[in-house]
Amino acid sequence: MNYLEYRVRSVPTGFSKLLHLNWALIFLITAVAVISCVMLYSVGGSFSKWADPQLKRFIATFFLMFIMAMIPIWFWRNMSFIAYGLALFLIILVSIMGSMGMGAQRWIDLGFIKLQPSELAKLGIVMALAAYYDMLPEQRVSRPLWVALPLILIALPVILVLKQPDLGTAILIMLSGGSVMFLAGVHWTYFATVIATSTGAVLAVFQSRDTPWQLLKDYQYKRIDTFLDPSSDPLGAGYHITQSKIALGSGGVSGRGLTQGTQSQLNFLPEKHTDFIFTTLAEELGFVGGISLLAIYILILIFCLISAVEAKDKYSSLLISGIAMTFFLFFAVNMSMVMGLIPIVGVPLPLISWGGSAMLVLMAGFGLIQSAHAHRPRAKK
């Protein structure tokens, strides 16, 4: 792969790159960041508690996004496996630090941010797989051996993250990786097989219950029960989801007004500034507010799709779609969870929940998208 082949002259250079950024996307991201600050002000009771640090973080990562966008996409392509390796290394590092008696930690304190390596892995896996399929000749994509290799790439971080244990992140990494494989054109029968066997396995586990050949121990089934039906444990996991649904529902169409949500302001909501911030938003700004945020998120996905389709090379396209998928998984899992569609797994609302790691990773991801978008070869005028 040589970048001269890209007809480099058709690629914008210098500050003219700024003109070729996906500005619609930047605008939408900024809008989400503003919503984040407003909501954090509302739940924090003051600007300085949560909204201010979040705003500073956003500004910092916003510049990071621009810097990354300025750097040509082919540089990032060459960095893909290094990024993947770095993420794996850091995950192993924190687990070793944890086992060395420094306390069970999932993050590395960088001073201004507490970086979770498992978040980095979300980006790393997409980059690595995009680079992998960029290198892989078209005809080999569906060959079993060449399908096995990316599966190993996915499995490594997933296993490490599951050991932390962080089920939410593991699922996100798995699904992002899987979606890149799908986008790269791996034959659909592989996916059909995976879906069929995993469904079969789950059914087998449940069907075997209370029979002589039961696959799991009784206490394990109990754990699954609580996981699937939190209302069976009303004071534990069930409490959170019930309170969340009450908050959402009581918001009604127009909401109770900013800082007026009784459920969040009176602490009935758990984690109201992190994982459950969407609940606060929907309680205080109502259905109108909730659906607006959802619309902005969907618009971000659509602009990513446009970028992905317009991309002229496989790496850029897969990277953009993969990152968009990660972004989608963030908000889809988070919203489904607070609305009681799926069990609570601990995934933040992208760009809104209080916290640095997810924001850093997402903004870096958008930086990569912008880089791919800006460095796309264009027809000469």
Added chain:
Amino acid sequence: MSLPTAKLSKKMTRRAFLVCGLQIGFGGVLAIRLQHLQVDQADEFRLMADENRINVRLISPKRGEIYDRNGVILARNEQSFRITLVEEEADNVNDVLDKLSQLIPITPDDIEQTIKELKKKSPFLPVTIVDRVTWDDVSIVASNAPVLPGITPETGLSRHYPLGSYFTHVVGYVGPVSSRDLEKREIPDPLLKIPRFQIGKSRLEASFENLLRGKAGARNIEVNAAGRVMQELDRRESEAGKNLKLTIEAGLQCYTQARLGEESASAVVMDSQTGELLALTSSPSFDPNKFVRGISHRDYNSLLEDKRKPLLSKSVQGSYPPGSTFKMITAIAALEAGVIDEKTTVFCPGHLEISGKKKYCWKSGGHGKVNLEKSLRESCDVFYYDIALKVGIEKIGEVARRFGLGEKHDISMSVENAGLVPSKAWKRRRRDSDWLIGDTANAAIGQGDVLASPLQLAVMAARLATGKMIKPKLIAETGKTKTEEESVTAYPSHLKAVRKAMYNVSNARNGTAYRSRVIDDTFRMAGKTGTSQVFTITETERIKGVKSNEALEWGRRDHALFVCFAPFDDPKIAVSVVVEHGGSGSTTAAPIARDILLQALYNGAPPVSAYPVKDREEILQQQKFFDDLLPNLTSGEKVET
């Protein structure tokens, strides 16, 4: 190596669109879910959110007060102080409690209890350390507030009975709600679940509980998830309980109670024209305030084990053989049956043989020739044996019921005793045996199966005195016009004869109550003594010689009774006195009844000139004694009931 292509493969583009389509589709699912929660179920969830945050706190109403007929307060609400601790505000709970115990008296039990309660409650909720502390202790705590973080004195209302034991048997007392109280009620008032809430436990406090309690107010309070109060949303004030005004005259009640002294006795004073009860006493009594505070086991057991039964309100709960006080009834029955008239005489040799058994008169020598007047004045038994056999029990019973015996008079005390007027059917039903002539003879002199409460005896005296169907009343009726009582169905001439004889009981030289006569001409008293046997004297005992009452152990002595009314011409007051195992009616009960009657007629201590000359010295001393003993009564503010 793929060559750089100007275009992506069609497959990749297709899949990119497919994936994005799926994402948008899932976005749609989220939107529908959001719409379902926030639009379709909004009302339901709004309600649940309010249930979450709004707590209702009850406000205790002020309990209605109880007054006597002149507005003297009998039961009121007093501020009580307690010391509470908020754990959150105390830096070190043990240290603070230690300091507090050096300042005011606290038992180690209190401290242990406090620490136990602190563990159960949220750290910002106050826990009571000691209840009912004195104002002095409160000021000590208040002035030491800086070194006692988290400690606050709080005030509440608690019942207090200023006249203490004088009104226990009328007003009763309140106490903290017990689990039994809650079980008794199908839908208990939520107020009852307030810790330390006081409800009526006995007598009027209990029977007028619903009226006195009032209605709870409520505060809607916004709380956060941990239960901390954020703000008060709205408040509905409580509605104070209704006050209660009694017909009792506090001064007379106190005097009457004191006059009974340490005897196991009871006295009832009634306005014989209206039936209003002026005093309703039972002795011994006890301090109801002890029960409000929570009586100690030792004190309670000593009340329970006392053979004079202080817990019993004998005026309404007691039932005694009326003895000779019943003779008026038998006499009227005989007059009405035409068996005798005023002049009919019976010869009394001291006994009468009834179906082979000798029945004795109290006077062993006999009274000789006895007519109606003499039979009452000297209380001849043989006269009544004789006439009763001719009249029969059914007629006697009928007259007794007409004069208020054998029926329950409802004065809202809930413990009134119905007494007993026996009949043939009753005996068959209850004893499963035939009525004997001997039973009639016993009943004729108020012995055997006849039972009456002091209240019933007072009603009987009032009805005999006025000839009206007097019904006893304990609660003052305000704003109600006086209604004339209907007459008792009896011949005025019969009543007149009986009254004349009763007058002679205490005014004729050989009347049984002559020693307790009243000298004052305006307040001439008519009465009847009664001495009722508790145990039958057997034939062998009689041969050995009847022991005098004083020689018997207390529980086997006779009950002493006296019923009376005055003034004779226009009866205003009727009194009944029963002294359990008090000996004879004429020596024990009659003087007490006379003193009470005069006290009621003079509305205070009577002049000694109303007493026989030889008693005056003693009466003066007695009056001085009671003057020092009795509480000084001041009428309270105007009462509204």
